[in-house]
Amino acid sequence: MILETLTVDPAELERRTGWQIKPQGACKGERCVPLPTAAGGRVDARLLAERLGMPLVGDEPSGLWCLGPEAGGRALADVQAPDLELPDIRGQAFRLRSLRGRKVLLVAWASW
C-alpha cells in the first residue's frame, strides 16, 4: 500500500489487507490487535507495521512509503478469496465478487 504520509486510510487498509479498524483496534476475523486511532480517523502507519508485523519501507527522494503484507504466516491466511477489484482493458472496474455462484479460474499472466 503506497503512502504519501505515515498514516493509513482505514478503508484502503481493509480493501488491501482485510484488516478492519474498529473501536477495539485492527480486526481480522476473530483476531483484534489494540491500536489507538489517530486524528482524522487515520491510523499511524509505524504502529500498524509494528503491531501487525508488516514491513514499512520508505523512499527518501520521493518522500513515499509502502506498507507491505503481514510477515510470518502464509500468502493465503484464509481460503475465502480476497475481494479483488481491478480494471479491465477498457478501464471499467471489475469485482471478483460479481462472479459468486459460478466457478472461477483466475489466471495470472504477463506480456513481459
Added chain:
Amino acid sequence: MWQELSTELGPRGLEVVTVALDTGGVEAARPWIEAAKPEHPSLIDRAHVVDELFGIVNVPSGVWIDEEGTIVRPPETAYPARPNYGDQEIPPAASTREAAEIAEVRKLRTEAEAYVSALRDWVEHGARSRFVLPPEEVLRRSRPRPPEEAEAAARFELGQHLHRLGRAEDAVRHFQVAYRLQPENWTYKRQAWDLLGPHQSPLAVYGGDWLTDVRKVGAENYYPPLDL
C-alpha cells in the same frame, strides 16, 4: 490463450478471468489481449496486487475459486495448452545466446494436459472432484511469507509505483532489494528486467537475467511439478 477453454467450459459453469501483471498497464498487455479476442473478463494489474494477495511468483498461474468464493486450489502453473515454445527449433541464424535461451525454454515443464484435465473434472463434479483441496491443504500449499518476502512485496510495490511516476532510477533501487530478498520470484524479476531501458542490461543492473537465473535453478524447476 484461454478463450477456447472458456468457450468449452463457460456454458458448464466456469468463468475464466485473466489478470495481466503488467506495470506497463493496458498499453503493454493490449496487443496480446487483442490477438486472443477474449470474451471472458481480462483484467489489468499494474501494481501486481494479485501476486501479493495470492502468493504468485511466476506466470501463468491459476487459482480455483468455487461458487461460494472459497479458494479450492491455490496458485499453481496453469497452461491451457502446450505452448508453441516447447517445440521451437533453433534458427540457423540464432546467436549463441538466443540458441542457449531456446534450449532452456524447451526444457520447461508445462503439464498443460494434466492441468486442463483436472479443470474439466472440477467443472463436471464440483466439490466432489478429487482435485478440490480441503481448506487446510489449500492453506498449507499457499506460499509461506517470511519477513524478507513481505519486504520484497513492499519494495516491489514501491518500485513499480516510482517507475510509473517517471522515477526509473529510484525504482531500480527498490527492485534491486526485492530481487535480493526473494530471488525465486520470477514475476518481480522479469517485470523489473522488462522496465529497463534499451541500453541497460539486467545482468549489469540486477546481477541476473533469464538465462543466467534459469540455469541457476535448472529449467526443469522453473515451473514446479504439478501436485494434482
